Amino acid sequence: MTRTDLELIRGTFDLILLKTLSWGPMHGLGIFRWIEQQTHGQLQVEEGALYPALHRLEQRGFLRAEWGTTENNRRAKYYRLTPAGRRQLGAEVSRWSRYTAAIGMILSAEGV
Numbered sequence: 001m002t003r004t005d006l007e008l009i010r011g012t013f014d015l016i017l018l019k020t021l022s023w024g025p026m027h028g029l030g031i032f033r034w035i036e037q038q039t040h041g042q043l044q045v046e047e048g049a050l051y052p053a054l055h056r057l058e059q060r061g062f063l064r065a066e067w068g069t070t071e072n073n074r075r076a077k078y079y080r081l082t083p084a085g086r087r088q089l090g091a092e093v094s095r096w097s098r099y100t101a102a103i104g105m106i107l108s109a110e111g112v
Contacts, residue, residue, distance in 0.1 A: 013053055015096055016043075018062065018081065018089040027068070027076035028054070054079055062088050 020026065020034050028050060035045055057063045062085035068078045081089070 012096070013049065014057060014062075015089070015092040017050075017053055017057060018085055018092060021063065021079055021081050022086070022089055025066075025068075025078040025080040027070060027078050029070075029076070031079070057085070061085075 016035065017031070020031055020038075023034070026034065028047075031050065031054075032045055032047075035043055054063065054065075058065055058079070061082060063079045064082050065077045065079050067075055070076045
């Protein structure tokens, strides 16, 4: 993956994580699986990127983490959106919508 690809992922990864957790609390493996399932395997998150991003979002007050038990009876940290995280998700979705609309205008422009 090129450096440019990584910058795009960093720029959108918070949005992806906030949206994923808008469906309810999940542990790390659940987040991996949900993203992979929703994108039909087109987007695969690396463990080395997921946990630092979750911790960063938690430090910013957008997520809260609690220990719980998985469906396999193992201890795992579950992440959930806070009210501030829901507001941030709304702001990120709005920003992303404006961005993709602008890119769409550029891509559909007719050449002279």
